Amino acid sequence: MGDNQTINHFPNHYELTRKDLLVKNIKRYRKDLEREGNPLAERGEGPGKYLHLDFIPVTFVLPADYNMFVEEYRKSPQSTWIMKPCGKSQGAGIFLINKLSKLKKWSREARNPFNPNLTKESYVISRYIDNPLLIGGKKFDLRLYVLITSFRPLKAYLFKLGFCRFCTVKYDTSIQELDNMYVHLTNVSVQKHGEEYNSLHGGKLSVQNLRLYLESTRGKAVTEKLFANISWCIVHSLKAVAPVMANDRHCFECYGYDIIIDNKLKPWLIEVNASPSLTSTTVNDRILKYKLIDNIVSLVLPSDGVPDVRWNKCPSQEAMGNFELLIDEELAYQDERENPTKYKSSHGKWK
Amino acid sequence: MEKEKLAAEQRASGGRAKKAKNSCQEVRDEEEQVTTAVASDRAQQLQGMAEKLSLEIQGMSNYKQLYSEIQRIVASSAVKKDDFKNTLLEALKREGLETELRNTVFHWMRSQRLDKPKEQANVYGADLSYLKKAQMQWERRIQKSLNSMCNELNIPLARLRSAADRDELAEKWNELSTCDFDLGQYRPLFAPKDFLEVLFSLRDPTFKKQPNELNWEFSHIQIKVKTLAQLRDAYEELSRGEPLLGVNGNVASSLGHCPNLEAERIHLGEKVLKANQAPVAQEFLKRGCPRALRGRLWSLVLGSVVRDADADYYDELKAMVLQYDLMVDKLIIKDVQLTASNDDQYFVFEDLLYKTMLSFSRDSEVLPSVTRDKCAGGQVIHAVLQGKPATLENTLVFPPSGVIPFHGFTMYATPFCYLYDDPCAIYFTFRAFYLRYWFRLHTVSSHEQGIVAVCLCFERLLQCHEPELWAHFRNLHIPPVKVVFKWLMRGFSGHLPPEQLLYLWDLVLAYDSLEIVALLAATILSFRKDNLMQVNTVHNVEAVLADLSSIKVMPLLQLSLLRD
Numbered sequence: 001m002g003d004n005q006t007i008n009h010f011p012n013h014y015e016l017t018r019k020d021l022l023v024k025n026i027k028r029y030r031k032d033l034e035r036e037g038n039p040l041a042e043r044g045e046g047p048g049k050y051l052h053l054d055f056i057p058v059t060f061v062l063p064a065d066y067n068m069f070v071e072e073y074r075k076s077p078q079s080t081w082i083m084k085p086c087g088k089s090q091g092a093g094i095f096l097i098n099k100l101s102k103l104k105k106w107s108r109e110a111r112n113p114f115n116p117n118l119t120k121e122s123y124v125i126s127r128y129i130d131n132p133l134l135i136g137g138k139k140f141d142l143r144l145y146v147l148i149t150s151f152r153p154l155k156a157y158l159f160k161l162g163f164c165r166f167c168t169v170k171y172d173t174s175i176q177e178l179d180n181m182y183v184h185l186t187n188v189s190v191q192k193h194g195e196e197y198n199s200l201h202g203g204k205l206s207v208q209n210l211r212l213y214l215e216s217t218r219g220k221a222v223t224e225k226l227f228a229n230i231s232w233c234i235v236h237s238l239k240a241v242a243p244v245m246a247n248d249r250h251c252f253e254c255y256g257y258d259i260i261i262d263n264k265l266k267p268w269l270i271e272v273n274a275s276p277s278l279t280s281t282t283v284n285d286r287i288l289k290y291k292l293i294d295n296i297v298s299l300v301l302p303s304d305g306v307p308d309v310r311w312n313k314c315p316s317q318e319a320m321g322n323f324e325l326l327i328d329e330e331l332a333y334q335d336e337r338e339n340p341t342k343y344k345s346s347h348g349k350w351k
Numbered sequence: 352m353e354k355e356k357l358a359a360e361q362r363a364s365g366g367r368a369k370k371a372k373n374s375c376q377e378v379r380d381e382e383e384q385v386t387t388a389v390a391s392d393r394a395q396q397l398q399g400m401a402e403k404l405s406l407e408i409q410g411m412s413n414y415k416q417l418y419s420e421i422q423r424i425v426a427s428s429a430v431k432k433d434d435f436k437n438t439l440l441e442a443l444k445r446e447g448l449e450t451e452l453r454n455t456v457f458h459w460m461r462s463q464r465l466d467k468p469k470e471q472a473n474v475y476g477a478d479l480s481y482l483k484k485a486q487m488q489w490e491r492r493i494q495k496s497l498n499s500m501c502n503e504l505n506i507p508l509a510r511l512r513s514a515a516d517r518d519e520l521a522e523k524w525n526e527l528s529t530c531d532f533d534l535g536q537y538r539p540l541f542a543p544k545d546f547l548e549v550l551f552s553l554r555d556p557t558f559k560k561q562p563n564e565l566n567w568e569f570s571h572i573q574i575k576v577k578t579l580a581q582l583r584d585a586y587e588e589l590s591r592g593e594p595l596l597g598v599n600g601n602v603a604s605s606l607g608h609c610p611n612l613e614a615e616r617i618h619l620g621e622k623v624l625k626a627n628q629a630p631v632a633q634e635f636l637k638r639g640c641p642r643a644l645r646g647r648l649w650s651l652v653l654g655s656v657v658r659d660a661d662a663d664y665y666d667e668l669k670a671m672v673l674q675y676d677l678m679v680d681k682l683i684i685k686d687v688q689l690t691a692s693n694d695d696q697y698f699v700f701e702d703l704l705y706k707t708m709l710s711f712s713r714d715s716e717v718l719p720s721v722t723r724d725k726c727a728g729g730q731v732i733h734a735v736l737q738g739k740p741a742t743l744e745n746t747l748v749f750p751p752s753g754v755i756p757f758h759g760f761t762m763y764a765t766p767f768c769y770l771y772d773d774p775c776a777i778y779f780t781f782r783a784f785y786l787r788y789w790f791r792l793h794t795v796s797s798h799e800q801g802i803v804a805v806c807l808c809f810e811r812l813l814q815c816h817e818p819e820l821w822a823h824f825r826n827l828h829i830p831p832v833k834v835v836f837k838w839l840m841r842g843f844s845g846h847l848p849p850e851q852l853l854y855l856w857d858l859v860l861a862y863d864s865l866e867i868v869a870l871l872a873a874t875i876l877s878f879r880k881d882n883l884m885q886v887n888t889v890h891n892v893e894a895v896l897a898d899l900s901s902i903k904v905m906p907l908l909q910l911s912l913l914r915d
Contacts, residue, residue, distance in 0.1 A: 136699040136768075137526060166699060170526045196528070201695035209696055209769075212850050215642040217772045220617070284695055 001250045006300065006307035009274070010151070010253050011246045017255065017274040019124045020061040020086045022237070029053075029240035055233035056269050059126040061086070069125055073100060080128040080178070085121055089273065091187035096128060096178050128184075129268055132171065133261045135205075135213065139171040140164040141186040142207065142259040142267075145276065146234055146326070147296055149252045149313045151245040153329035156238055157299065158231065160322045161288050164210050166203040168196035192281075202281035214265075222265055230259060230267045235327050237269055249309040252300040254292070295321030407459050412716075416658060417455065420448055447627065454629040458654040461787075461863065477573035479797035481556055486795040489549050490730045493755055496540055497732070501678055504536055507737035508749050512676040521673055527684070527705035528692070537685045539758035543840045546757070546793060547833065550806065553795070569807040569832070574797055576808040577866055579816060583912050586862060588637045590912040596639030597854045597905030613641065620644040629654065636861035639854060639905055646770035646780075652860055653783035657775050665775045669706075671713035671751070675736075679750045683708045683761075690761045696849055700768035707764050707778050708756070711785075717752040720786045721794075754790070759837075762844040763789045766856065769849050784856075788865055792840050800865050805839055806832050808869035817877050820884070829889050834896055835872040842868055843899075851904045858908070867908065874911040875902060 001007070015021050030053050034041035044051045060069040062083075073081070078098075083106075085093040097103050103125075132139045145159035165186040177183050182194040191203055214223040234257060256276025260268045278293065280286035298319045302311040314331065408414055421443070424430060429442040443449045501508055512520070523530050550569075558571045583590040594602050600613030609615040616639065623635045624647055632651040640648055650656045672680070687704045691697040697704075711717070722729045734749035735741045754760075764781045771777045791801045798804065813831055814821045824831045832839075838846050842865070843855055858867045875896070876883065882895045 136702055138699060140699075170529065170702075198693060198698065200693040201698045203698075204695060205699055206695075209849055212642060212853075213769050216646055216770050220641070220643040282695065 003309045010251045013274050016241045017272050023059045025240045057126040062123045082128045091185045091190040129260050131263045133263050137170045138166050140166040144257040147254045151242045151247045155328045156326040157323035158326045162207040164205045168194045226265045233269045450627045457629045482797045508678050508734035510737035517673050534685045537681050542758040543837050547836045574804050589909045595905050617641045636857045640857045655779040655783040668710035668713045672709045686761050697765045712750040715751045762841045805869045812873040854904045
């Protein structure tokens with residue numbers, strides 16, 4: 001590619017966006033930090049519990065980690081697990097499991113997928129977040145947009161206008177409803193087909209309104225902590241994949257982060273999407289997507305609007321529009337050298 | 352420093368708070384009389400007032416609880432027989448009951464102020480009885496269309512609910528959106544535009560119509576409304592240019608230990624809540640309320656803090672919904688569906704709103720406030736239960752609240768869903784707010800807080816301060832009120848984003864007035880003047896004003912109130 005060309009993907013973005021690879025990278029990232037003796041990797045009580053890096057549900061890749069899964073499953077046989085095909089999106093092929101026998105039955109029916117030679121498709125199985133935060137009795141997840149202009153040094157921006165996607169049906173954990181995907185999956189592509197789907201709001205509530213609701217009903221401190229934790233888990237998911245990403249200077253990419261908040265206001269990273277839907281389901285959705293695209297273009301280009309690989313990728317505040325800086329390692333590094341004392345306090349957030 | 356601030360806030364609440372304090376003293380003295388039967392000199396002077404107060408307080412909803420609390424204290428060992436007066440007062444103070452008494456007197460005084468419109472509202476000495484007549488006609492029209500809808504659909508106004516129906520409703524009370532109501536044939540009885548037509552047709556019978564006079568001005572209606580200069584005096588905190596929350600929370604704080612204004616407001620707000628004094632809370636709201644404190648502060652100002660008895664009462668309302676099948680139920684459900692369910696800011700609260708609005712229709716405590724109001728038409732429908740003899744016990748006021756819902760009625764309740772998790776808290780604060788303000792926005796009256804006065808205030812502001820815009824509208828034959836009426840009638844609910852709406856309602860509560868709604872409407876038009884001047888049809892005017900998502904209420908209002 002020429003110096004004046006730019007492209008909206010990183011070549012191996014699947015390290016972040018494929019469900020199995022994301023899990024693998026995060027597990028490796030934690031181990032690496034632990035080996036370094038980094039305080040971030042501090043463990044809590046119980047095996048496998050990280051105090052600060054425990055932001056994805058316990059997950060295994062099937063068939064490869066089957067034995068590890070069974071071991072974990074036996075520790076709490078009453079919990080529910082969710083199976084997702086690694087390579088599919090928009091809620092396709094997802095189902096819930098609450099008995100080991102059901103998994104075995106599925107594996108028989110799926111013509112022995114435990115032999116990797118016979119099937120190409122692998123699954124991830126994750127502990128199902130069965131205590132999601134409900135608003136008006138309904139479950140929701142967050143769709144946030146994160147723009148990366150460089151992985152090494154890491155430069156990431158969070159779009160302030162994300163939204164919550166609500167299930168159309170009341171949340172219900174009873175066994176009978178286990179197969180009702182309208183209760184459990186928040187994907188718009190799933191919910192759209194529900195009888196209760198409303199095309200005027202599309203089940204979408206803005207993140208600003210979520211914040212207003214939480215601050216009013218739960219208080220400011222816990223709400224701020226929640227949003228800080230969300231930024232935290234995004235930043236560390238990115239740091240986990242940064243070493244393996246092909247960091248081409250021509251590239252930028254906008255990812256769709258899916259996050260579920262549980263009823264203790266802890267955010268869980270569910271998955272990261274490479275080409276988040278830019279079609280719109282409602283009028284406000286259209287305005288939001290329009291702003292998103294407009295802001296991305298203004299942020300990834302130098303002020304003269306012509307792509308240039310030699311540009312330092314430090315956009316002005318105005319160019320960022322509705323994006324806010326999550327992390328810029330280069331700026332942080334400069335800052336550290338210039339003001340070694342200030343660095344300690346401002347960067348402490350990520351320590 | 353910060354004590355001074357709080358004191359200043361207390362001082363600023365001025366005469367009202369002081370009066371409340373004095374009245375509290377009276378109540379205390381009066382309590383003393385009741386218990387000791389010894390009339391001091393002071394109490395004698397104030398006896399008339401005190402007797403009135405004690406009578407009034409007995410009629411208030413929290414009296415029972417207050418009385419039993421005081422009894423408990425009197426009986427406790429903290430109160431000594433040999434020094435009854437001092438020990439009782441000491442104990443009342445310690446237990447926070449003194450504050451409760453003060454707040455009760457405050458709520459009573461507030462209710463007095465609204466019930467008796469100030470004489471100056473009718474400063475021209477005009478005969479405004481035609482407004483009352485118009486309201487009575489309007490009520491009759493609504494009742495007529497209610498009856499004809501019943502006839503058309505062949506359903507009664509009221510009947511006992513069938514057992515099957517009752518069980519289903521009871522089971523799904525928390526998720527009424529899953530019930531399959533067949534509402535295809537129901538439509539709202541009226542919409543804001545129908546009501547506006549009623550207002551446009553108001554005519555002062557003694558007023559001669561000029562040959563070239565347009566048919567839509569309110570200016571001939573002789574209700575006194577404030578001018579911008581008077582609004583500036585009334586909304587002094589805004590016009591003085593004091594830093595407000597909702598303008599910029601990051602400006603420096605005047606308190607040394609607070610990093611910014613937002614932190615300062617939170618700090619002060621928490622102190623106000625701790626003091627538990629309603630007048631101080633009302634004063635506090637004037638400079639914008641921090642999100643996390645708003646729910647509690649509003650309840651305190653409105654006296655709608657939920658007590659055990661209230662929770663029981665709320666359950667009784669539910670029982671009433673289950674017992675009777677009223678025709679308005681369908682209209683209520685339809686309205687929630689048409690408004691909140693389709694609104695991307697409120698759809699998540701759909702189920703909460705069904706409960707709230709259905710319970711509200713059964714609330715007979717609402718009835719006296721909306722019918723006994725001097726300005727109301729005061730007509731109610733009596734419905735006989737279907738299939739029962741027309742005896743007194745089979746007759747009920749329809750609906751028990753006396754309020755017949757219209758298109759958008761639900762929007763008076765929606766914003767409260769952002770404030771509270773507890774349906775009971777939503778209910779009582781919504782009810783208090785409605786009874787104090789919103790019911791005046793859908794009834795024709797000469798009240799200084801009524802919709803006619805609000806429209807008139809808007810009209811005068813626009814005419815005086817945006818004459819160009821006024822002329823532009825006039826040339827296009829578009830009544831300016833017409834394009835803002837839906838905002839006014841709903842107090843902007845559903846039009847402004849929730850956060851901004853709550854700031855506006857903070858001010859309604861803080862200054863205890865709906866004038867701010869008229870001012871905001873005029874200010875938005877003024878703010879969008881350049882765009883409005885470029886369009887020539889109603890349709891395009893409405894398009895310019897359709898999206899209020901970028902409006903920031905506090906800065907805009909402060910800008911319009913700041914003195915030049």
